[in-house]
Amino acid sequence: MKFYSHPGKDLGEHLKQVSILAADYCPKPYKEAARIAGLSHDFGKFTTFFQKYLNKEPLENSKLKQHGFLSALFGAYWALGIWGDDSLIPLAVYSSIYHHHGNLSSYSEILPEGSKNLGPVLTNNVEIARKQIEDIANNLEDVKRTCKDIIEEKIIQDFVLGFTPEVYLKRLLRIEYNFKVNEKYRNPSSYFLHQFIYSSLIAADKIDAAGLDVISPGHISYRDLLSAKGKIISDPETQVKKDINKIREKIFDEVSKNIEDNWDKAKIFTITSPTGSGKTLTGFCAAAKLAEKLGGNRKIIYVLPFTSIIDQNYDFIDRLISESLQDESSDIKRKLSYIAKHHHLAYSDTNSEEEENDMEKYSLSELQLYLENWFSRVTVTTFVQFFESILTHRNRMLKKLHNYAGAVFLIDEIQALDIKFYPLVEHLLKILCREFDSRVILMTATKPVIFSGELVQAFPVCELLPEYPLYYQKFNRTRLMLKKKDMFIEEFIEDIKEIILSNKSVMIVCNTINSSLEIYRRVKKIIKEQGRGEPLYYLSTNLVPADRKRRVQKIAEKLKNKEKLILVATQVVEAGVDLDFDVVIRDFAPLDSIIQCAGRCNRSGIHYDDEKGWVYLYNLKDKNGKRLAYYIYGKTNLNLTREVLEEYEELEEKDYLLLIEKYYQKVKENVSQQKSYDLIDAVENFAMDKDHIAGFSIIQNNPDYIDVLFRLTPEVESAYQDFWDVIKEKDFAVRTEKYLKIKSIFASYTISMPVKYAKFFVQDRIGEKGILFSLPLEGAEEYYDENSGFKRDVHDYDIFF
Numbered sequence: 001m002k003f004y005s006h007p008g009k010d011l012g013e014h015l016k017q018v019s020i021l022a023a024d025y026c027p028k029p030y031k032e033a034a035r036i037a038g039l040s041h042d043f044g045k046f047t048t049f050f051q052k053y054l055n056k057e058p059l060e061n062s063k064l065k066q067h068g069f070l071s072a073l074f075g076a077y078w079a080l081g082i083w084g085d086d087s088l089i090p091l092a093v094y095s096s097i098y099h100h101h102g103n104l105s106s107y108s109e110i111l112p113e114g115s116k117n118l119g120p121v122l123t124n125n126v127e128i129a130r131k132q133i134e135d136i137a138n139n140l141e142d143v144k145r146t147c148k149d150i151i152e153e154k155i156i157q158d159f160v161l162g163f164t165p166e167v168y169l170k171r172l173l174r175i176e177y178n179f180k181v182n183e184k185y186r187n188p189s190s191y192f193l194h195q196f197i198y199s200s201l202i203a204a205d206k207i208d209a210a211g212l213d214v215i216s217p218g219h220i221s222y223r224d225l226l227s228a229k230g231k232i233i234s235d236p237e238t239q240v241k242k243d244i245n246k247i248r249e250k251i252f253d254e255v256s257k258n259i260e261d262n263w264d265k266a267k268i269f270t271i272t273s274p275t276g277s278g279k280t281l282t283g284f285c286a287a288a289k290l291a292e293k294l295g296g297n298r299k300i301i302y303v304l305p306f307t308s309i310i311d312q313n314y315d316f317i318d319r320l321i322s323e324s325l326q327d328e329s330s331d332i333k334r335k336l337s338y339i340a341k342h343h344h345l346a347y348s349d350t351n352s353e354e355e356e357n358d359m360e361k362y363s364l365s366e367l368q369l370y371l372e373n374w375f376s377r378v379t380v381t382t383f384v385q386f387f388e389s390i391l392t393h394r395n396r397m398l399k400k401l402h403n404y405a406g407a408v409f410l411i412d413e414i415q416a417l418d419i420k421f422y423p424l425v426e427h428l429l430k431i432l433c434r435e436f437d438s439r440v441i442l443m444t445a446t447k448p449v450i451f452s453g454e455l456v457q458a459f460p461v462c463e464l465l466p467e468y469p470l471y472y473q474k475f476n477r478t479r480l481m482l483k484k485k486d487m488f489i490e491e492f493i494e495d496i497k498e499i500i501l502s503n504k505s506v507m508i509v510c511n512t513i514n515s516s517l518e519i520y521r522r523v524k525k526i527i528k529e530q531g532r533g534e535p536l537y538y539l540s541t542n543l544v545p546a547d548r549k550r551r552v553q554k555i556a557e558k559l560k561n562k563e564k565l566i567l568v569a570t571q572v573v574e575a576g577v578d579l580d581f582d583v584v585i586r587d588f589a590p591l592d593s594i595i596q597c598a599g600r601c602n603r604s605g606i607h608y609d610d611e612k613g614w615v616y617l618y619n620l621k622d623k624n625g626k627r628l629a630y631y632i633y634g635k636t637n638l639n640l641t642r643e644v645l646e647e648y649e650e651l652e653e654k655d656y657l658l659l660i661e662k663y664y665q666k667v668k669e670n671v672s673q674q675k676s677y678d679l680i681d682a683v684e685n686f687a688m689d690k691d692h693i694a695g696f697s698i699i700q701n702n703p704d705y706i707d708v709l710f711r712l713t714p715e716v717e718s719a720y721q722d723f724w725d726v727i728k729e730k731d732f733a734v735r736t737e738k739y740l741k742i743k744s745i746f747a748s749y750t751i752s753m754p755v756k757y758a759k760f761f762v763q764d765r766i767g768e769k770g771i772l773f774s775l776p777l778e779g780a781e782e783y784y785d786e787n788s789g790f791k792r793d794v795h796d797y798d799i800f801f
Contacts, residue, residue, distance in 0.1 A: 001048075001051075001139050001142040003045065003046055003051060003142070003143070003146055004045075004051065004054055005042050005045055005209070006054070006209055007054060009209070009211075010146075011042065011045055011046065011146060012146040012147055012149075012150065014042060014208055014209070015038065015039050015040075015041075015042060015043075015147070015150060015151075016039075016149070016150045017204075017208045018038040018039075018041060018042075018201070018204045018205050018208050019034075019035045019036075019037075019038030019039040019150065019204075020035075020038070020204075021038070021200075021203070021204035021207060021208060021214065022034040022035060022037060022038035022197075022200040022201050022203075022204040022205075023035040023038065023200075025199070025200035025203055025204060025402040025403075026196055026197060026200035026402060027196050027402070027405040027406070027436050029189075029193075030089070030193060030196055030197050030200075032082075033079065033089045033092065033093055033197050034196075034197050034200040034201060036075060036078050036079055036082070036093060037075055037093050037096050037097055037197055037200075037201045038200075038201060038204055038205075039150055039151055040071055040072075040074045040075030040078060040093070040097055041071050041075065041096075041097045041100050041201060041205060042067060042071055042205075043067075043070065043071045043074040043075075044066070044067025044068065044069070044070035044071040044074070044132060045067045045071075046136050046139070046143045046146075047064065047065075047067070047070075047132045047135045047136055048135055048138075048139070049064035049065045049132065049135060050065050050067055052065075053065035061128075063128050064128060064131060064132060064135075066128065068097065068098055068099075068100065068101060069098065069125045069128070069129055070128075070129045070132050070133070071097050072094045072095075072097040072098035072110075073094070073129060073165055073168055073169075074159055075093045075094060075096075075097045076090050076091075076093060076094035076097075076168050076172055077155075077159050077168050078093075078155055078159075079093040079094070080168065080171055080172075081155070085171050085174055085175060087175070087185065088175065088179060088185040088190055088193060088194075089193070089197075090171075090172060090175060091107060091172050091175045091176060091179070092193055092194040092197050092198075093197065094110070094172055095107060095110060095194060095198070096194065096197045096198040096201050096202075097201070098110050099198070099395070100198075100201055100202050100205060100395075101395075102395060103393045103394050103395050103694075104198070104393040104394075104395070104398070104688045105393070105688050105689075106686060106687055106688045106689055107176045107179070107180075107686060108176065108180075109688075110122075111169065111172055111173045111176055112169050112170060112173050115170060115173065118166065118169065122169065126165045126166070126169075129163075129165055130163070130165075133160055133163045136160055137160050137161065140156075140157065140160055140161075143156060143160075144156055144157065179686075180685060186684060188431045188434070188435060189431060189435040189436075190684070190686075191431075191683045191684065191686060192431065192432075192435065192436065194686065195390075195398060195401055196401065196402050196405065196436075198398060199398045199399055199400070199401035199402040200402045202395055202398065202399045203373050203399040203400065203402060206369060206373075206399060207369065207373065210366060210369055212366055212369060212370070213333070214375070215333055215336055215337050215370065215375040215376075216337060216375075217297060217299060217337055217338075217375065217376060217377040218325075218334075218337040218338040218376075218377050219297075219377070220288060220321060220324065220325075220338065220377055220378070221292075221324065222285070222288050222289045222292045224324035224325070225285055225288055225320060225321075225324045226285070227324065228320050228321075228323035228324035229281065229285065229320065231323055232319065232320060232323060233245070233249075244276075244475075244604060244605040247277065247471065247474050247475065248277055248278035248282075251273055251277055251278065251282055251465060251471060252278065252281065252282045252285070254464075254465055254467070255271055255282050255283075255286050255464045255465055256285065256286065256289060258462070258464040258465070258466070259286050259289045259290055259293070259464060260289070260293075262462045262464075263289075263290055263293040263294065264293070265460070265462060266460050266461060266462035267433035267434070267438070267439050267440070267459075268429070268430075268433060268439070268440045268442070268451055268459065268460075268461045268462070269286075269290070269439070269440065269441045269442070269461070269462045269463070269464050270441070270442045270443075270444070270447075270451070270461060270462070270463050270464065271283055271286065271441060271442070271443045271444075271463075271464050271465055272444060272445075272447045272463060272465055272468040273443070273445065273465055273468060273471060274445055274471055274472050274475035274599075274653070275445040275475075275595075275596070275598075275599030275603070276475065276477075276599060276603040276604065276605075277445075277471060277475060279412065279443045279445070280313050280316055280317070280412075281316070281320070283410055283412065283441060283443045284300075284302065284317055284320070284410065286410075286441060286464060287300045287302070287408045287410040287441055288300065290408055290439060290441070291408045291439075294408075294439070296406060298406055298407060298408055298439075299374070299376070299377060299378070299379065299403055299406075299407045299408070300377065300378045300379075300407070300408045300410060301374070301378075301379050301381065301386065301403070301404070301407050301408070301409050301410065302317065302378060302379065302380045302381070302410045302412070303381055303382070303383060303386040303409060303410065303411045303412065304380070304381070304382060304383070304412050304413065305382070305383050305412070305413045305416035305417070306382065306383075306416070306572075307382055307545075310341055310380055310381075310382065311341075311549070312578055313380060313412075314339070314341040314380040317339060317378065317380065318339050321338050321339055321378065325338070332367070333370070336370055336371075336375060336376050337375065337376060337377065338376060338377050338378065339376050339377065339378040339379075339380070340370075340371055340374070340375075340376040340378075340379055340380070341379070341380040341381070342371050342372065342374065342379055342380070342381045342385055368740055372396070372399065372400060373399060373400055373403075374400045374403045379403075383416070383417060383698055384697075384698060384699060385397075386409075386411075387417075387421075387425070387698050388696065388697065388698065389401050389404075390404070390428050391424075391428070391679065391683070391693055391696045392693065392694075392696065393688040393693055393694040404432055404436070404438060405432070405436040405437070405438065406436065406437045406438055407438050407439075408438070408439045408440075408441065409429070409432075409438065409439065409440045409441070410441050410443065411440065411441070411442050411443065412443045412444075413443070413444060413445075413596075414442050414443075414444050414448060414450060415444055415446050415448040415592050415596075417698065418698065419448070419449075419664075419667055419668065419671050419673070420671060420672065420673050420674075420675045420676060421673075421675070421676055421698060422448070422449070422450045422668075422673065422676065423673050423676035423677060423680070424675075424676035424677075424679050424680055425450065425676075426450060426451060427676075427680050427683075428683075430459055433459075434459070441464075445595070445596070445599060446591075446592045446595050446596065446656075446660045446664075447468075447657070447660065447661065447664070448592070448664050449664045449665060449667075449668045468657075469657060472653070472654055472656065472657045473654045475605075475653060475654075476612070476652055476653045476654040477601070477602040477603070477605050477612060477613055477653055478584075478598050478601045478602050478612050478613045478614070478615050478652070478653045479612040479613070479614055479615065479650060479651070479652050479653070480594070480598060480615045480616075480617060480648075480650060480651050480652075480653075480656075481614060481615065481616045481617065481649075481650045482617050482645060482648060482649055482650060483495070483616060483617060483618045483619065484619065485619065486619045486620075486621050486625075486627065487618060487619065487620055487621065488620075488621060488623070489515060489518055489519060489522070489620060490522075492519075492618055492620055493519065493522045493523070493526070495618075496508070496585055496616070497526060499583055499585070499616075500523055500526055500527070500566060501526070501530060501532060502583075503564060504564060504581075504582035504583050505559060505563075505564050505565055505566070505580075505581045505582045505583070506565075506566045506567070506581060506582065506583045506584075506585065507566075507567045507569065507573065507579070507581040507583070507584045507585070507600055507601075508523070508566070508567070508568045508569070508585045508586075509569055509570065509571065509573060509584065509585070509586045509587065509597050510568065510569070510570055510587050510620075510628070511570070511571070511587045511588075511589065511620070511628045511629050511631060511632045511633075512570070512628055512631050512632065513540055513541070513542050513570060513792070514792065515587070515620060515622075515628050516538070516540050516542075516568055516569065516570050517538075517542065517788055517792070519568050520536070520538045520568040520788055523536060523566060523568060524536055527566070534564055534565055534566055535558065535563070535565040535566070536565070536566045536567075536568070537551060537554075537555055537565060537566070537567045537568070537787075538551075538567075538568050538569070538787055538788045538789070539551055539552065539555075539567060539568075539569040539570070539572060539573060540569060540570040540572060540789065541570070541572060541751065541752070542751070542788065542789035542790050542792070543751075543788070543789040544710050544712065544748065544749045544750065544751055544789070545747065545748050545749070545750070546748040546749055547786065547789070548572065549748075552579070555567060555579060556578060556579055559579060559580050559581070564582075567579075567581070571589075571593065571597075571632075573597075573600060578603075579600050579603070580600065580601075580602070580603035580604050581600055581601055581602075581613070582601070582602065582613055582614075583601065583613065583614050583615075583616070584597055584598060584600055584601040584613070584614075584615045584616070585615075585616045585618065586598075586615065586616070586617050586618070587618055587619075587620045587628055587629060588617060588618065588619045588620070588627065588629045588638065588641075589629055589632075589633060589638075589641070590633055590637040590638060590640075590641050590663075591640075591641040591644060591645070591659060591660055591663040592660065592663070592664075593633075594615075594617060594641070595656050595660055597615070598615045598653070598656070601613040601614070601615050612652065612653070634671075636667075636670055636671060637667060637671070640663060640666045640667055640670060641663060643666065644659050644662050644663045644666065645659070678692075679692070679693070679696060704754060704755050705752050705753060705754055705755060706752070706753060706754075706755050706757075706758055706771075706773050707750050707751070707752050707773065708750065708751050708752075708753060708757075708761055708773040708774060708775060709746055709749060709750050709772065709773065709774040709775070710749045710750070710751060710774070710775045710780070710784055710790075711749070711774055711775060711776050711777045711780070712749060712775075712777065712780050712784060713749075713777075714777070715745060716745055716746075716749045716777075717776075717777050719741075719742035719745040719746060720774060722738065722741070722742055723742055723746075723772075725738070726738045726739050726742065727766065751789070751790060753790065753792075757790075757792065758773060760775070760783060761773045761774060761775055762774050762775070762776055
C-alpha cells in the first residue's frame with residue numbers, strides 16, 4: 001500500500017525531510033530529539049482512515065482520520081526508549097508532536113488526570129488510537145517498507161504489536177510530576193528545551209508540506225559593508241553638517257574597535273549614544289562584525305519598537321547590504337537570503353516594479369512562510385514579533401524561535417519597552433546567551449536600568465561606547481524650556497502663537513488624539529487669519545496606517561529640502577522617526593518620552609554652532625482641569641519626572657543624560673516589576689494557560705476598543721467584498737492564499753478606536769460572535785478627513801495614540 005502525508009506527497013519522504021530540517025534547525029543539545037519528533041510527527045497517517053480522508057472517501061467515524069495523538073504516542077515511546085523516565089525530553093517530544101497542528105497547552109492538559117485515571121479526553125483518544133493501531137497492524141509490512149531507510153524496523157514493530165498507551169502516558173505523567181512538584185529537570189533551559197524542539201518541528205513540517213525550497217542565509221562580509229558604508233556616507237544625499245558627521249564617524253570607529261577588542265569577553269553589549277548620532281549604521285555594522293568574529297554563519301535579528309520606524313531602518317540596511325554585494329538582482333528568494341522585514345504589514349507594498357513582478361512567481365502563502373520562518377541572514381522586526389515569539393503558546397509565532405539560538409540580537413530603543421518587563425527580558429536574554437550561545441547588542445539614547453547593577457556582576461555587560469557621556473556633551477544641539485504653569489488649550493495656543501508664525505519648522509506633540517485635533521484646528525485657523533503659507537500637517541493613529549506612512553514620507557522630504565512647515569502630532573513621532581525640526585513643543589510626559597521627542601529637534605545640528613534648537617515642555621489640561629498627560633501615562637512616572645525636573649527652568653542637551661539616569665533609578669525603585677517575576681515563574685513551570693504565558697503581550701490590550709476598516713479607496717472596497725467570499729471558502733490552502741491577498745490591505749486601512757464610536761460604522765457579523773466594523777466608501781467624506789483622519793467628538797479625551 002502507498003502512503004501519503006499530503007496530496008501527492010510520499011509519507012515516508014515527508015517524514016525523512018522534516019526530520020532532516022528539524023534536526024538542522026534545532027540547537028545542538030536537542031538535535032536528536034528534534035530528529036525523532038520529525039520522523040514521528042505524522043506516524044498516525046499510516047492508517048487507511050487517513051489515506052481515505054486524503055482521497056476524499058467517506059469515513060464512518062471522522063475522528064479515525066486524526067493523527068496527532070497517535071503520532072505523539074509513537075514519538076514518546078521512541079524517546080522513552082532512548083532517554084528513559086529520568087529526562088524531560090520524552091515529554092517535550094510528546095507535547096511537540098501532540099500540538100504540531102495547533103497552539104501549545106500546559107503539560108497537564110495532555111496527560112492523565114491521575115495514575116489510575118486517564119480522564120475523559122485521553123480515554124476517548126486512546127480508544128481511537130487502538131482502532132488506528134489495529135488498522136496499521138493490517139498493513140505493517142507496507143509501513144515498515146515505507147520507513148526502512150529512516151526508522152528502525154524493530155521500533156515500529158514493537159510499538160504497533162505491543163501497543164500499551166496507558167503505560168507510555170503514565171510514564172510521561174511521572175516525568176511531569178517530577179518536573180512540576182519535585183522540580184526535577186527544572187533549570188534555566190528547560191523551557192527552551194521544549195520550545196526549540198517544537199519550533200524546529202513545526203517550521204520543518206510547514207516548509208516541507210508547502211514544497212518550498214529551503215533558503216540558505218547569504219554571506220555578508222564586514223569588509224564589504226565598510227566599503228559600502230564609505231560610498232553611502234560620501235553620497236551628497238546623505239551628507240549633513242560636517243562637524244556632526246565627524247563625531248558620528250568617531251563613534252563608529254570607537255564602537256568598531258571595542259567590538260574588535262571585546263567580542264569574546266562578553267555576551268551582552270550596549271551602545272549608549274545620543275539621538276541622531278548614527279546608531280542604525282553603527283549598531284548594524286557592530287552586529288555584523290560580532291557575528292563574523294564569532295563565526296558559524298550567525299543570523300542578525302534587528303529589533304525595533306514600532307512598525308512605523310521599521311521601513312526607514314530596513315531601507316537603509318537593505319541599501320547597505322546591496323551596495324556591499326554589488327548585486328542588483330530582483331529575485332525575491334535571493335533577496336530574502338540576505339535581508340527581510342517581518343511585521344504585520346510586511347510586503348504590503350513593493351519597492352519596484354521589478355520586485356513586484358518577481359513576487360508574482362511565488363504565491364502569497366509561500367512568501368508568508370518565507371517571511372515568517374526568518375530564513376534571512378538579517379531580519380528586521382518589531383518588539384512584538386521578537387518578544388512574543390519567545391513567550392507565547394501560539395504555533396504561528398513559535399515556528400521562528402529556533403532561529404534565536406546562536407543569533408546576534410540588535411535591539412534598538414529598548415527604553416520603549418515597559419519597565420515592568422525588564423527583569424523578564426533580562427532573564428530570557430541571559431538564558432539565550434548563556435545556554436544557547438546567542439549575543440545581544442542593546443542600543444539606546446536614554447540608557448535605561450536594564451542589565452545594570454547587581455546583574456552586571458553576575459553576567460558582565462560590555463559598553464561599546466564607554467566614553468558616551470562625552471558625546472552627549474558634543475551633541476549639544478537642543479535646549480529644553482520648561483513651562484510649569486498648567487494651561488488650557490486656548491491659553492497654550494496663545495502662548496505659542498509667536499512660534500507658529502516664526503519662520504521656523506515646528507512640531508507640536510500632544511498626548512491625546514482629541515487634544516491634537518483641537519490644536520491642529522486652532523493652528524490652522526491662526527495660519528489662515530494671518531494669511532501665512534506655511535504647510536500644516538497632522539499625524540496620529542487617527543489616520544489610517546497607509547495615510548500615516550505617506551504623510552511621514554512627505555514631511556521628511558520637505559524637511560530635507562529645508563522647507564518650513566508645522567506638524568501637529570501625537571507620540572507616533574517620538575522614537576526612530578527621522579524628522580528634523582527647528583522647534584519642538586511637547587505636552588508633559590515621562591522623561592524618556594520627552595528626551596525622545598527632543599531628538600526630533602535640530603537633529604542634524606543645523607544650529608549646532610550658533611544657536612540651539614528649542615524644545616518647549618508644557619502642562620496641558622482639559623476643560624475640567626485634569627492634566628492630559630494623566631490620560632496616557634501612569635501618575636508614578638509623571639510625578640517622578642516632575643521630581644527630576646523641578647529645580648530647572650531650562651537645560652541643555654548635554655545635561656539630559658544625567659537627568660535620565662536619575663529618572664530611571666527612581667522609576668526602578670517605584671514601579672512594580674511583579675508582572676515580570678510572575679511570568680518568569682510561569683516560564684519555569686511551563687504554564688501555558690491564558691492567565692500566564694498564553695495571556696502575555698507587551699502591548700496592553702484595551703477591551704473597550706474596536707478595530708474599524710476604513711473603506712476609503714476602490715482597492716480597499718474590493719478587498720472588503722472579497723473578504724466575504726474568502727471566509728466561505730472551504731479549502732484551507734485556497735482560503736489562506738486569498739486571505740493573504742487582502743490581509744495587508746485591511747491592516748493598512750484599519751484604525752483602533754473606542755467602542756463608543758461603534759454606532760457610526762457598518763457592523764457585519766462573522767460567524768456567531770465576530771463583528772467586522774467598517775466605514776463604507778460613501779461614508780468617507782462625512783466621517784474621514786484625509787488631513788486629520790476620523791472625525792470624532794471634540795469633547796472626548798480618549799486614551800490611545
